[in-house]
Amino acid sequence: MLFEVDVEKKIGDFSLQVAFDLSEKRCGIFGPSGSxxxxxxxxxxxxxxxxxxxxxxxxxPLFDQANxxxxxxxxxxxxxxxQHAHLFPHMNVRRNLLYxxxxTPIQERRSTPETIIKVLNLEHLMERGVNSLSGGERQRVALGxxxxxxxxxxxMDEPLTGLDQDLKFQIIPYLRNVLDQFEIPLLFISHSLQEIRLMTDEVLVFEKGRLQQRLAVEDLARRRLVSGSRGYANLLHLPSPQAHGDLWSYRWGGTELILVDPGGGGDNLFELGARDITLFKQHPVATSARNLLPCRVSDVFGDGNRIGVELACNGGHLISQIVPESVRELDIRKGTEVVAVIKASAFRRLY
Amino acid sequence: MLSLTPQDIEAIALSVKVATAATLLSLPFGFAAAYLLVFTRIPGRAVLEGVVNLPLVLPPVVVGYLLLLLFGQSGVLGPVVHFLDIRIIFTLKGAVIASAVVGFPLLVRSIRIGMEGIDDQYIQAARTLGAQWWDILSTIIFPLCGRAILAGMTLMFARSLGEFGATIILAGNIPGITQTIPLAIYEYTNTPGGDGMALSLCLVSIGLSFVVLLISEATARSFRKR
Incomplete structure (x- = not known):
């Protein structure tokens, strides 16, 4: 896909003036409300x-003012x-889906209703009226x-805004699944960095009607560690776990992580706050935390009183957020060997 | 006690006939006018709006007189009427036209309110799903303002049952041909000793209006259920 956009629009006091070319399959548009x-x-x-x-x-050309x-x-x-699904209220789920x-001309049809219904798990809803659906079900029907x-x-214009956290993470795998399976390029609009990180690879940052930045999603997240108040969240894809006493052991790269959460079958996504990773100079003698990972510092970024430390831990990467004083005391720079200490309960399961 | 003469029964039948014909004939035009007013930005929209609403504020007698001028032998449409060899003045057609014109604004207003209540976002969603305007009209707009259309038809039907001023001017008061319930009542009240007969017809009129309301309520309820 190649999408070339160069447009201007004035609405009252607000003016939008943007130009960009897109070739990424999944791109995010990120910015505060009113941007x-x-x-x-x-x-x-x-x-x-x-x-x-x-x-x-x-x-x-979809729009060309000159011609x-x-x-x-x-x-x-x-x-x-x-954002609000906009399902047709006078039609049931089936008629909405097939609208x-x-x-669509027959030669343009690439997917079949049966596959979509299956992928989105809508079989049992087909004859229902759309007014009796939950928020998550409505978004699934709208997507289908x-x-x-x-x-x-x-x-997608903020398709997850307005859904509660649990529902949001229930839908994201469906979204990704459908887009992967049918190879449809995506432009995902959101003001939530977390959603953008889960859905896209590249992001355009908007502010006051102008394109401010264009960067990889990961870079945006790291920048926000430095500038934002929320800090950085590590996202870890972990496979099904094995019981480890009354905890659960997950394979992660070449090492094991011990978590409190039993997870589910297949792919699990966990969030781990950068502030929840404590760094030690040497392997501590004893600690209540269950995860002690020997790592090498691969990058140090940020300034002011928030410093991000990228750690390479036996095949996986983590970001820990610490303060400048700790950087000096532990003598943290590229190549320093440290031990990352993480509590088993610090991981939050998203899906 | 309700006692009706054959002439009264004819007046009742005529009333129902005129009101039904006027409502059904106006429906497509009323829907089109409401659509133009709500969904398009045609030039002269304000003029159209004025023309549609005029019969609502004009005395019905004035409307009747204007129609008489329009369809009369020397009227603007006189030659057309003559060419088509149809008679409008002092016929049932005249009664239907009078009722249709007077009730039209009520129909349009109702449908318009219904159309304005349709969230624009449904229409936008339909467009991004590949629907053309006529497709959207029949699959989104029409079903979503079904209740408003019904309400408009009810109002118009009831208004037509009671139409008096425009009808008496354009169609006259000819028993068996153009004499509807209100005209018959008017005649009774002008006849010595006709009070009882007038009252009977009044009761019939009340009954008819009530039945119309009941039917409309029942249909509206079945709409809501879906």
Missing amino acids: GKSTLMHILAGLLKPDKGKIILDGV KINLSPQERRIGVVF GWRR RTVLSCPRLIL
Whole structure:
């Protein structure tokens, strides 16, 4: 996919002026409310006409002010998953799901309703009215509806905002699954760094209608360790665990992690706060923490009173956040050997 | 006691016929007018809005007189009417047209309120799913304002049952041809000793209106259930 965007739009006092080219399969648009994310999404989908500029998807102009081209949303074939699902209230789940599918020319159809229904686990909901669905179910139906319209690109406008934490993490694997399986490029709009990290690889950072930065998601997360108040969260994909006394042992790279959480079968995603990793110069004699990982410092970043330390631990990487005084005392620099100490209860399971 | 003459029964049948015809004939135009007013930005929208609403504020007699001027032999549409060889003045057609024009704003207003209540985001969602405007009209807008359409039809039907001013001017008060319930009541009240007969027709009128309301309520309820 190659998506070239260069548009300007003025709405009252607000002006949006952005230009970017995208080739990544999964890209995030990140920024606070009012930064122009939703306006941009409406422009890309064809629901709002820009004042000038052009939008080109894989060589096909969707909007080109100079040549007076402005394809309607139905001609653009760009799918949108809205924040509030917008399921048609007078139709049941089945009719909602098939709305776009029935309007897609046969030669353009890439997925089948049966597969989508299965991937999104909607079998038991098909005949239900949409008003009786839970928030998570509604978003799954909305996602299925959009994927079934076989779009060339999917825009998601804060699809997880408004869902509670548990639901959010229940849906993310579905989202990723569907997009992987049907190879649909994604533009994911959110003001949550966590969602952006879970869903995308590259991110465009917006502020006040302008594109501020464009960087890898991981870099954005590390920068926020330094500037943000929330700190950095390590995301660890761990396979099914084995019992270890009354705790659980997970394989992670070439080592084992001991956790309190029993997890589930298959892939588990855990969050580990950078502040929950304590560094020791030498292996402590005894400690209540269950995880003692010998690591080598591979990077030190940040300034001020928050320092991020990247640790290479036998095949895996972790980031620990410490203060400058500790950096001096432990003589932390690239190549220093340290022991990372993590409590078994410090890991929080996302899904 | 309710006692009806054959002429009264004819008036009741005519009333129902006129109100039904006027409502059904107006429906497509009313829907189209509401759609234009709510979903499009055509030039002259304000004018259309004014024209649609005018019969609501004009005295029905004035509307009737304007229609008479319009459809009369020397009226603007006189030649057309003559060419098509149809008679409108002092016929059932005239009664239907009078009722249709007077009730039209009520129909449009109702449908319009229903259409304005449709969240624009449903329409946007449908567009991104590949639906054309006529497709959206039939699959989203029409079903979502079904109740409003029904309410508009009920209002218009009831208004047509009671139409008097415009009808008497355009269609006259000819028993068996254009005499509807209100016109018959009017005639009774002008006849010595006609009070009892007028009251009977009043009761019929109340009963009819009540039945219309009940039917409309029942249908609305079945809409809500879905």
